[in-house]
Amino acid sequence: MFKKTNGVTPQGFDTLVGNNAHFDGSLKTSGLLRIDGVFNGDIEVDGDIVVGEDGKIVGNVKTSNIEISGLVEGNVTASNQLKISSTGKLFGDIEVSSFIVEEKGIFDGKCKMKKDVVKGMEVIKGNKAEQKAQ
Incomplete structure (x- = not known):
C-alpha cells in the first residue's frame, strides 16, 4: 500500500493538515494526504490518506488506501486497502477491498467487502464462493 523506508511512511506528502491545524469544510485532492x-468535513482523495496518531477526521472519506493511527468518525470507502494501526480508532461503516486491524486497533461499524475475483474463485455476498467454469 505505502512505500516504506526503514519502516517509516515516506514524508513526500502532497497535502498536509499539520498538528496545530483545525480545518472545517470539504476537501477534494489527489496524491498523498x-x-x-483536526479535519471536520468530507474528504475525497484520488490517492492515499495517512491519519497520524494525533490526527482526527469527523466526516466521510473516499480514497484508494487509508492508514489510520489516529481517530476517524465517519464512513470510509477505500477502493483498495484500509489499515487501522494499534493506536487507530474508526467509528463508522466501511466499504473496502482489503481490511487490516492491528492488535489494540478499534473498529466500530459495519464492513462491506467489495466484490472481487480471487484466483479463479468469484467472491460473492455471504463469504460464499463458486468455482468459475473453465
Whole structure:
C-alpha cells in the first residue's frame, strides 16, 4: 500500500493538515494526504490518506488506501486497502477491498467487502464462493 523506508511512511506528502491545524469544510485532492490535525468535513482523495496518531477526521472519506493511527468518525470507502494501526480508532461503516486491524486497533461499524475475483474463485455476498467454469 505505502512505500516504506526503514519502516517509516515516506514524508513526500502532497497535502498536509499539520498538528496545530483545525480545518472545517470539504476537501477534494489527489496524491498523498496526511492528517495530523483536526479535519471536520468530507474528504475525497484520488490517492492515499495517512491519519497520524494525533490526527482526527469527523466526516466521510473516499480514497484508494487509508492508514489510520489516529481517530476517524465517519464512513470510509477505500477502493483498495484500509489499515487501522494499534493506536487507530474508526467509528463508522466501511466499504473496502482489503481490511487490516492491528492488535489494540478499534473498529466500530459495519464492513462491506467489495466484490472481487480471487484466483479463479468469484467472491460473492455471504463469504460464499463458486468455482468459475473453465
